[in-house]
Amino acid sequence: MSTESDDNGLLRSVLPPERVDQLFDLCGAHGWKLILASAVVGALPPLFGLREGYMMTVISEMFLFAILALSWDIVGGQTGYPSFGNMAFFGIGAYTGAILLKDFAVSFPLAVVSAGVFATVFAAIIGLIVLRLRGHYFAIATLGVLLAAQQISRNLEITGGASGKILFDVPPGVVFYYFFLGVLVAEIIVVYYLSSTRFGFILNAIRDDEGKATAMGFNTTYYKTAAWMLAALFTGLAGGAYGLFNTFIDPQTAYNGAWNVELIAMALMGGTGTVAGPVIGAFGLHTVIEYVETAFVGWQLVMLGLAVIVTVIGFPKGVVGTLREYANEMDYYERGGMAATDAAADGSGGSDVAASTTDAADSDADTEVTRDE
Amino acid sequence: MTAATANADDAVLRTEGITKRFGGLTAVDSVDVEVHEGEIVGLIGPNGAGKSTLFNCITGTLTADEGRVTLQGQDVTDWPEYKIARAGLGRMFQETRIFGGMSVRKNLLLAAQEGGADIGGLLRRPDDSLLARTNELLEYVDLGGLAETRAGRLSFGQQKLIEFVMALMSEPELLLMDEPAGGINPSMLENLIEYIRAANDEEEATIFLIEHNMDFVMEIADRIYVLAHGERIAEGTPEEIQNDERVINAYLGRE
Numbered sequence: 001m002s003t004e005s006d007d008n009g010l011l012r013s014v015l016p017p018e019r020v021d022q023l024f025d026l027c028g029a030h031g032w033k034l035i036l037a038s039a040v041v042g043a044l045p046p047l048f049g050l051r052e053g054y055m056m057t058v059i060s061e062m063f064l065f066a067i068l069a070l071s072w073d074i075v076g077g078q079t080g081y082p083s084f085g086n087m088a089f090f091g092i093g094a095y096t097g098a099i100l101l102k103d104f105a106v107s108f109p110l111a112v113v114s115a116g117v118f119a120t121v122f123a124a125i126i127g128l129i130v131l132r133l134r135g136h137y138f139a140i141a142t143l144g145v146l147l148a149a150q151q152i153s154r155n156l157e158i159t160g161g162a163s164g165k166i167l168f169d170v171p172p173g174v175v176f177y178y179f180f181l182g183v184l185v186a187e188i189i190v191v192y193y194l195s196s197t198r199f200g201f202i203l204n205a206i207r208d209d210e211g212k213a214t215a216m217g218f219n220t221t222y223y224k225t226a227a228w229m230l231a232a233l234f235t236g237l238a239g240g241a242y243g244l245f246n247t248f249i250d251p252q253t254a255y256n257g258a259w260n261v262e263l264i265a266m267a268l269m270g271g272t273g274t275v276a277g278p279v280i281g282a283f284g285l286h287t288v289i290e291y292v293e294t295a296f297v298g299w300q301l302v303m304l305g306l307a308v309i310v311t312v313i314g315f316p317k318g319v320v321g322t323l324r325e326y327a328n329e330m331d332y333y334e335r336g337g338m339a340a341t342d343a344a345a346d347g348s349g350g351s352d353v354a355a356s357t358t359d360a361a362d363s364d365a366d367t368e369v370t371r372d373e
Numbered sequence: 374m375t376a377a378t379a380n381a382d383d384a385v386l387r388t389e390g391i392t393k394r395f396g397g398l399t400a401v402d403s404v405d406v407e408v409h410e411g412e413i414v415g416l417i418g419p420n421g422a423g424k425s426t427l428f429n430c431i432t433g434t435l436t437a438d439e440g441r442v443t444l445q446g447q448d449v450t451d452w453p454e455y456k457i458a459r460a461g462l463g464r465m466f467q468e469t470r471i472f473g474g475m476s477v478r479k480n481l482l483l484a485a486q487e488g489g490a491d492i493g494g495l496l497r498r499p500d501d502s503l504l505a506r507t508n509e510l511l512e513y514v515d516l517g518g519l520a521e522t523r524a525g526r527l528s529f530g531q532q533k534l535i536e537f538v539m540a541l542m543s544e545p546e547l548l549l550m551d552e553p554a555g556g557i558n559p560s561m562l563e564n565l566i567e568y569i570r571a572a573n574d575e576e577e578a579t580i581f582l583i584e585h586n587m588d589f590v591m592e593i594a595d596r597i598y599v600l601a602h603g604e605r606i607a608e609g610t611p612e613e614i615q616n617d618e619r620v621i622n623a624y625l626g627r628e
């Protein structure tokens with residue numbers, strides 16, 4: 001903290017913590033409106049003529065990655081179980097969608113929904129095994145799941161083996177644009193809502209201290225599995241549409257380990273355990289990736305690596321997480337820290353306050369409610 | 374305390390022959406304890422005596438090698454830890470454990486048992502009465518200004534108080550406290566005694582606590598058990614314990 005105050009002299013004068021705090025309060029108070037407004041803004045470009053071409057694809061991909069990063073974060077960030085195997089859900093979804101569309105001539109919506117369901121069921125089964133593990137062991141086990149799933153798809157006939165599947169009758173790009181946007185908005189709504197419920201609190205508690213959560217009466221396996229299935233549902237839905245979007249899938253693209261790393265980088269850079277963080281991270285990093293791939297041909301990975309390192313150094317808890325910490329720090333010193341110091345100096349404060357407890361609680365409850373809505 | 378003299382029927386907690394071995398070490402050796410409704414019972418003994426391990430066997434964090442644990446007449450020996458907690462057992466850890474990444478308020482909300490595990494309760498947002506309760510408890514321990522602060526930022530003593538009010542929030546029948554006074558400053562200690570008494574009187578929590586601070590434990594406990602090398606070497610009122618020859622030799626030492 002002391003180094004922060006030294007380093008951030010400039011930041012402090014340009015953007016004082018209380019400003020950031022106000023901004024967070026504002027976003028907190030108008031969260032739903034903000035989501036709605038973002039959804040509307042996201043829906044506009046095609047209505048104003050953006051119907052095909054490079055930009056269309058890039059923005060669609062940004063939505064897609066935001067879905068994947070936010071899904072990763074439900075388990076990796078909110079619950080503290082960093083998965084290197086989320087792309088397995090994506091692959092299962094992609095193959096389910098592709099097989100249903102191509103071999104069973106199922107309609108696009110039904111294929112996509114089935115993809116989500118398959119991925120969720122798969123997650124439930126796998127979760128029972130891997131969610132028993134913690135930390136590094138969990139990470140490695142999930143990577144194992146991804147690699148195994150990839151190999152299985154390579155060996156099976158129905159998946160088209162190593163050569164994969166080519167899909168025809170691809171709908172226009174705008175369909176995918178709105179599909180990915182729709183799934184993303186739905187997921188943001190779900191995650192945002194959950195983060196204010198008991199269920200969301202429990203996931204955070206598991207992240208912070210699973211043993212304590214258990215000692216408090218939570219059967220953590222149950223909540224971890226639910227979170228894992230939720231992540232799989234959205235990832236699977238996105239995967240289900242991806243085959244058509246890309247017109248082609250094979251084991252390498254469907255179970256893409258490099259993408260899995262990208263998802264993690266996106267969530268980390270944006271801020272894990274937040275709703276906005278992974279989305280912002282996905283938009284930001286995907287933009288950077290697109291940019292360096294055209295501007296620094298042959299050096300794109302170097303530039304990308306630099307971008308990641310700079311972000312992580314500048315924002316150790318991700319953009320959103322670090323700013324929130326910065327704002328909260330002010331909160332602590334201005335209100336909490338002072339209150340606590342006074343009490344300590346006073347010594348006998350305890351009983352006085354206890355006597356006036358009821359009044360204070362009433363008025364506080366009122367302010368809290370207004371703030372919460 | 375009248376409860377201390379009551380018969381076995383009102384035992385909130387009973388352990389019978391609890392034994393826990395770690396390899397060749399018998400950390401807890403066939404220990405019987407009984408805690409009755411409304412009591413504050415102390416558990417003392419030298420470092421490494423097996424006090425925390427006994428707590429762990431009661432809460433289901435560890436599985437005892439031998440013996441039974443009964444909570445309010447129910448044999449919970451083979452229950453999973455979370456289920457024992459749900460049955461009304463609250464616990465504070467020796468090393469203080471709260472959820473550092475969450476706001477203080479969320480820590481408290483989480484601790485509230487109402488809402489439970491049913492889907493409806495899980496997906497509802499905390500209601501006004503619960504929020505009011507969090508404010509009330511935070512004001513009570515003088516940490517009212519810290520509700521929205523990330524719990525991990527608090528000082529050790531503050532975290533300890535938060536863990537305590539979390540326990541109150543869950544309205545436990547029986548609260549196990551592992552060294553509540555450890556690391557607490559002297560003036561705060563007075564408050565802590567008040568708080569624990571109030572939890573016992575007003576919230577009707579039966580309390581079983583481990584403590585090395587002898588002034589503290591002698592003042593607050595109705596009865597005390599003494600453990601040394603895993604064995605229960607004494608049981609009695611603070612008065613009796615202070616004058617017990619074995620306890621003086623094994624733990625208290627001479628003036």
Ligand SMILES: Nc1ncnc2c1ncn2[C@@H]1O[C@H](COP(=O)(O)OP(=O)(O)OP(=O)(O)O)[C@@H](O)[C@H]1O
Binds near residue numbers: 425
């Ligand atoms: N998980 C474990 N594995 C191996 N040995 C353990 C384990 N937990 C405790 N022990 C050992 O069991 C004995 C009792 O430990 P315990 O923590 O119960 O002591 P305690 O009475 O709580 O001591 P203190 O007053 O220092 O907290 C110690 O010798 C300790 O090293």
Ligand SMILES: [Mg+2]
Binds near residue numbers: 424425426467551
């Ligand atoms: Mg101990």
